[in-house]
Amino acid sequence: MKIAIDRIRVLAFILVFLGVLFGIFDAVRTGALFLSIGTIVIATTKYLGSNRHRKIELTLPVGMAALLFVVALTLPHAK
Numbered sequence: 001m002k003i004a005i006d007r008i009r010v011l012a013f014i015l016v017f018l019g020v021l022f023g024i025f026d027a028v029r030t031g032a033l034f035l036s037i038g039t040i041v042i043a044t045t046k047y048l049g050s051n052r053h054r055k056i057e058l059t060l061p062v063g064m065a066a067l068l069f070v071v072a073l074t075l076p077h078a079k
Helices: 002-024 028-049 056-073
Strands: none
Touching: 002 028, 028 056
16 A cells, blocks of 8 residues: 555656746646645645544645646636
């Protein structure tokens, strides 16, 4: 189980890196989408792997990433 979560987490970090890279090179919408998806996966796997389960540790990062996803979809004239 831990190996599968680590592989998913590595994929999420790659998505975040690609999101930042796309954002730097003028593909803002694609970068924001990759960044938000990667952030949601990282926050969820970190929450599931911890011994303490406080809801704010999951809802705040996932909520902010979901809002970034929505904003990226509604950007006018984004490339």
